Amino acid sequence: MSDQHFDFDQIVIGSGFGGSVSALRLSEKGYNVLILEKGLRREDHDFPTTNLDTKNYLWMPELGFKGTMQFTFTSKTTILHGVGVTNRMVWWILQGKSSAIKTYV
Incomplete structure (x- = not known):
């Protein structure tokens, strides 16, 4: 198991039109954002x-x-x-x- 530590302020599920815009706006405000996507x-x-x-x-x-x-x-x-x-x-x-x-x- 990895010892890596990840720290995110916000997690956005899905990078569709709504998710990608939300992630952009949050990151523009200085939040550390993780986007999770299903599929390949x-x-x-x-x-x-x-x-x-x-x-x-x-x-x-x-x-x-x-x-x-x-x-x-x-x-x-x-x-x-x-x-x-x-x-x-x-x-x-x-x-x-x-x-x-x-x-x-």
């Missing part, structure tokens, strides 16, 4: 070219699926949302764009 960091070649490639599209690690999208079920609704550092909405928007733009984002 992805590169262009990690994304499936179709949602029919369910093993690489859906996040269901208990079945060996390590994709970028996860279903969350509640009593009144079903939510399909992204998982991981590379936001799926940004990825969809960048389809067909130059690699320079993708690298910047």
Whole structure:
């Protein structure tokens, strides 16, 4: 076990649009912020070219699926949302764009 000690003022869970902005604002105010993210960091070649490639599209690690999208079920609704550092909405928007733009984002 590591003897490293970490000290954070705030912990933000999820780096989506809300989480990343919250972490930015807290760090701008001088807080030491940790962002926790579920899923894997992805590169262009990690994304499936179709949602029919369910093993690489859906996040269901208990079945060996390590994709970028996860279903969350509640009593009144079903939510399909992204998982991981590379936001799926940004990825969809960048389809067909130059690699320079993708690298910047």
